[in-house]
Amino acid sequence: MEKTLAFWSILRKDIKTYYLKPPNISWGIIFPVSWTLMFFIRSGGAVDIKGILPGVMALSVLFGTTSMLAVTITFERKKRSFERLLLAPISLNLLMLAKTTGTIIFGVINGxxxxxxxxxxxxxxxxxxxxxxxxxxxIAVTSTFLGLFVAVSVSEVFEAQTFSNFFRFPMIFLCGLFIPLDNLPVFLRPLSYLLPLTYGADLLKLAVSHRGSIPVWLNLLVLVTYGTGLFLISTYNIQKKWIY
Amino acid sequence: MKIIEITKLSKNYGDFQAVKEISFFVEKGEIFGFLGPNGAGKTTTINMLTGLARPTSGEIIISGQDGVKDIKKVQRIIGIVPDESNLYDELSGFDNLVFCASLYGMGRSEREKRAWELLTRFGLDDAGKRPFKAYSKGMKRKLTIAAGIIHEPEILFLDEPTTGIDVKSARQIRELLKALNEQGTTIFLTTHYIEEAEWLCRRIGFIVDGNVIKVSHVDDLLREAQKENIIEFTIEKTSAVLKSSLLERFPGITIKKVSDHSVRIGSTEKIELMPFMKFFAANSIKISEARIIRPSLEEVFVKITGIEIEKLKAENEGKKKWKKL
Incomplete structure (x- = not known):
């Protein structure tokens, strides 16, 4: 009961405090919306909207979650209010789940x-x-934990946004969102299969336009493994770096 | 009864040893002051006691529980007020307190009642619905202390509670801490302000370069320091020649140059003023003031830590870094 109360309080506080913070609005909302409008309106009828919808949805989730994490974790860490949470009688895993749930919800809405x-x-x-x-x-869970990994590795919000761009932008081109994996140069394909969004985008394609190319079980397995792995690495890093 | 017991506690950061096998205890119901210059290891010690830093070695027992292995159990009975007011800018004072209470599992009506109670007690009830970012420094500090005691902890850790705030707010905070202690809360306090420690604390531990070099009752420290009689003379100009002449004329005294225009003469015997007046007159040195100095905790601090008061004050104001003499 006490754990549930702490979990909901952190989640509610994050939603109330951070959903409309400027970095979230610019990177998490305006950027995906502009991106979507650019594809849907500028392309007119020349582009198969249903064909590109999974890609745009995946990108919205990716940018939304990673931007939000940079704020909820890095910003609080910088202002030292995160210490208040570390000093509370709740486990680190519960704390991080509460901190990331708000982001996952934000990502799903964005998607x-x-x-x-x-x-x-x-x-x-x-x-x-x-x-x-x-x-x-x-996709929201995996990219949230990817964002968490980045947020724990830096100390400033702008660093988190910059660092995130190092993997966000290559993912646009390497994850089969807009360019099918088979059309990518052979030497880039292994890299594509290392990125979690490749599997998330494939699942989405299957749901939206029934054109997935990777077995569903493999997509699910890779996403769950990535999510769990990144969460465990991030909490380990917090214990190592933030509990001095 | 010991409520905090620390045994051979150490903390290393790579090759640097920030805290060196310190051992001391805090009694239940007392205000314990932990004093030392910047970088002495005060905050590192508090961080280890509260679970924000992992000890390299040693033992911490807090209220009978292992403060290293069972830190989450310990965190339930302690409150922490860090050196920075780190509440949430976007939330109101009331919402901040309610949020902090929820982290300790307090029910909704209980935490809302307690939040208003504390806002009223700390004189913040009118500002309760204002966002934290709109508070003055003093108000922020008070709310941070209120957040630290929202769950009625047995022990409250305060790191520099009055640093950087106005005199009136600092006085209010000291009064609040005193009242809190009278209600049974044990307080572990670090501060740069020696007079604050003198006024608030029952016992004091001094830490210098990671070593706890003395732990004693404030009364005992003052009694020991006041064994020495001190007179401070304000004169035209001090000099090395003057010092040697004084020592030659009055063997057994101690002389300390306070500034270019004042000198302190100390002795375990009672000091007669007239012989000194005559001495200065014979040497054509004009005296503008002579006053008896009653050694305070500041003098004790200087004696124990070797840190000059002027440098300590400058350090308090953040004007310059201290240098160990």
Whole structure:
């Protein structure tokens, strides 16, 4: 009961405090919205909107979660209010789950913003919504923990945003979001298969346009493994670096 | 009864040993002062006691529990007020307190009642709904202390509670701490302000270069220091020749140059003023003031730590770094 109360309090506080912070708005909301509009409006009828929808959704989740984490963790760490949480009688794992849940929810909401825009332009029937939700959720979890890994490694919010861009932007081109993996140069393909978003995007493609190329079980396995691994590494890093 | 017991506690950062096998205890219900210059190891010690730093070696027992292995159990009964007011800028004073209470599992009505109670007690009830970022430094400090005691801890750790705030707020905070202690809370306090420690603390531990060099009752420290009689003369100019002449004329005294215009003469015997007046007159040195100095805890601190008061004050104000003499 006490653990649940602490969990919800941290989650509620983060949502209330950070969802509308400037870095979140610019990187987490404005950027994905602009990106979506750029594809949907500027491309007109030349682009298969349903075809690119999974990619845009995945990017919205990726940018939303990693931006939010940079704020909720790095900002609090910088202001030393994170110490207050470390000194509370709650386990580090519970604390980090509470801190990341707000981000996961933010990522999922962000992931469906492109769907909202697309609904005005095309017929969205035929999409497996349950599967699409699970895919977005898994991408949100994995990219949140990727963001957590970055947030724990830096000390300034701008560093977190910059560091995040080192993997966010290459992922746009390497994860099969807009360029199919088979069309990538052979020497880049192994790199694609190392990135978790490749598997998340494939799941989404399957849900939205039924065009996945990797077995579902493998997508799920890789995403869960990545998520768990990154969470464990991040909490280990916090224990090593922040509990001096 | 001992509520905190520290045995051979050490903390290393690579090759640097910040805290060196320190041992001392804090009694239940007392205000224990932990004094020392910057970089002496005060904050590192507090961090180890509260779970923000892992000891390299040694033992911590807090209220009968292992403070190293069972730190999460210990954190339930301690409150912490860090040297920086680190509450959430975006939340109101009331919401900050309610949030902190929820981390200790307090129910909704209980935490809201306690939050208003503390806001009223700390004179912040009018500002309770204002965001924390709109508070003055003194108000922020008070709210940070309120957050530290929201769950009614047995022990409260305070790191420099009055540094950087105005005199009125500092006085209010000292009064609040005294009242809190009278209600049974044990307080572990670090401060740069010696007079604050003298006024608040029952016992004091001195830490210098990671070593606890003395732990004693404030009364005993003062009694020991006041065994010496001191007179301070304000004169035209001090000199090395003057010092040697004084020592020659009055063997057994101690002489300390305070500034270019003042000198302190000390003795375990009672000091007669007239012979000194005559001595200065015979040497054509004009005296503008002669006053009896009653050694305070500041003098004790200087004697024990070797840190000059002027340098300590400058350090307090952040004007310059201290240098060990």
């Amino acid at each position: 469906f913003i492109p769907v909202l825009f697309a609904s005005f332009l095309i017929d969205l029937s035929g999409i497996n919504w349950f599967f699409a939700f699970i895919s977005v959720l898994l």
